[in-house]
Amino acid sequence: xxxxxxxxxxxxxxxxxxxxxxxxxxxxxxxxxxxxxxxxxxxxxxxxxxxxxxxxxxxxxxxxxxxxxxxxxxxxxxxxxxxxxxxxxxxxxxxxxxxxxxxxxxxxxxxxxxxxxxxxxxxxxxxxxxxxxxxxxxxxxxxxxxxxxxxxxxxxxxxxxxxxxxxxxxxxxxxxxxxxxxxxxxxxxxxxxxxxxxxxxxxxxxxxxxxxxxxxxxxxxxxxxxxxxxxxxxxxxxxxxxxxxxxxxxxxxxxxxxxxxxxxxxxxxxxxxxxxxxxxxxxxxxxxxxxxxxxxxxxxxxxxxxxxxxxxxxxxxxxxxxxxxxxxxxxxxxxxxxxxxxxxxxxxxxxxxxxxxxxxxxxxxxxxxx
Numbered sequence: 300x301x302x303x304x305x306x307x308x309x310x311x312x313x314x315x316x317x318x319x320x321x322x323x324x325x326x327x328x329x330x331x332x333x334x335x336x337x338x339x340x341x342x343x344x345x346x347x348x349x350x351x352x353x354x355x356x357x358x359x360x361x362x363x364x365x366x367x368x369x370x371x372x373x374x375x376x377x378x379x380x381x382x383x384x385x386x387x388x389x390x391x392x393x394x395x396x397x398x399x400x401x402x403x404x405x406x407x408x409x410x411x412x413x414x415x416x417x418x419x420x421x422x423x424x425x426x427x428x429x430x431x432x433x434x435x436x437x438x439x440x441x442x443x444x445x446x447x448x449x450x451x452x453x454x455x456x457x458x459x460x461x462x463x464x465x466x467x468x469x470x471x472x473x474x475x476x477x478x479x480x481x482x483x484x485x486x487x488x489x490x491x492x493x494x495x496x497x498x499x500x501x502x503x504x505x506x507x508x509x510x511x512x513x514x515x516x517x518x519x520x521x522x523x524x525x526x527x528x529x530x531x532x533x534x535x536x537x538x539x540x541x542x543x544x545x546x547x548x549x550x551x552x553x554x555x556x557x558x559x560x561x562x563x564x565x566x567x568x569x570x571x572x573x574x575x576x577x578x579x580x581x582x583x584x585x586x587x588x589x590x591x592x593x594x595x596x597x598x599x600x601x602x603x604x605x606x607x608x609x610x611x612x613x614x615x616x617x618x619x620x621x622x623x624x625x626x627x628x629x630x631x632x633x634x635x636x637x638x639x640x641x642x643x644x645x646x647x648x649x650x651x652x653x654x655x656x657x658x659x660x661x662x663x664x665x666x667x668x669x
Contacts, residue, residue: 302329302336302665303396305389307412308404308426309348312552313571317428318348318404319355320469321657328658339396341389342408351554362388366407367434378407385411393419399665400424400444405436413439422664425460426657428468428572430604431595432456445664447657449572450604464660467650468576474557475651477581479642482562488524493632496563498528498556504569506616507588510624515544517625522546523632526563528553557581564638565631567624570602570613576653578611582646584638585611586627588619610645 304325308318322338329336342348344361352359363384368374389412393401401416402424403409413435416423422444427436430450440446440457449468457463488494499507508529514520527549541547553559560566560583568574570589578585587606589598599615606613612631614624631638 300334302334303398304336304338304400304402305341305392305396305398305412305416306338306402306404307341307409308406309342309346309408310406311571312347312351313428313573314404314406314409315342315348315351316471317426317469317573318402319352319357320471320654321402321404321426322355322357323471324469324654324658325661328655328662339392341392341412346408347552348408354554360388360392362408362411364408364411382411386415389415390419393421400661402426402661403436403439404428405433407435409435410438417442424661424664426466426469427453427456429597430572430600431597433594445660447660449576450601462660462664464656466656466660467653468572469653469657470573470576470580471557472654474577474580475649477557477561479561479582482558485558486562488562492524493522493564494524494526494562495565495567495628495632496526496556496559497567498553498559498574499530499569504530504588504590506619507567507569510567510619511547512540514625514628515540515547519625519629520546524548526550526553526559528556560585564635565628567628570598572597572601575601575605576650579605579645579649580651582642582649583611584631584641585645586624586631587611587613588616588624589613591616605645605648608644608648609640610648611641 306318306322308314326336339358340352341360341362363381365378365381367378393415400422401412404426423439424445425436425440425443426447428449441459443460446457446460446463447466451465454463497507497511511525511527524546529549541549560581566583566585570587587602589602602613605611
């Protein structure tokens, strides 16, 4: 039997990578049963999903979509104009592909597919990564056949969904096999070399990129190698810095963060749900700096869930601005026993069976519909 799914979720790696992981999971799950599976994706070809999905080997279809602002503006007019175009593409795709379900990990580019899935009577399935659901997922959770959550006890946000399952957040299976020494060797790091990995999400983070510049200019980090994922908007600035500081390796985007997380003596990261799942899967020595403007401050909740169990250190944006991050980073670099303790505690929080839980939850709903 062939199982067919259309998957969507875009804008940031926090939406895209879990969507790809779900597709990989379904492909392996049905293959292991002797069935076949085909997953295709929708999203915006000019955004990050347009790069990452084809790179992962999946068929990708561009749909018109624009974010809906909270207040009336020119952006609202653009979003309203784009919606029927995106819906038309998705309507034709559903008609020709005949999916057994449409699956979303959130983001505004998912809306046209979800709307057309509802209209066509195709089961709508959602994975919500964060402790507080986003607007698109809350909207489509009202009539969803299945809602999968990255954090426990979110049932109250989806009171009308047919089924809500706590699955954890999917991360790529390779994350669980990352080991510090092999990753350091892969990156060409000498045994005595200290490396700090800084990543502010797939689009970068001003607070963290500015911190790296300040650290480089402090004169206290000349023997520390910095690897920075800074986002395209900061790349010109950091290319100039890279020429002045040989210990800085700045990149617009890193598609294998697990290798850097595992190899680093210290990771400085935002606290998106997927990043939190990744540091646990890898067993990273991490300082999390939650994005202060996230809806419902959910990144602070995400980070605290790990910090309270000894799996990371945590610092606010305001504390970074006050200059507290550099001494904390240096103290961690100077205390490998403490860093190894963070690694061990983070690894203990990993959920390696998330992929299996997701596959079985989806299959159970499909079996009930066929």
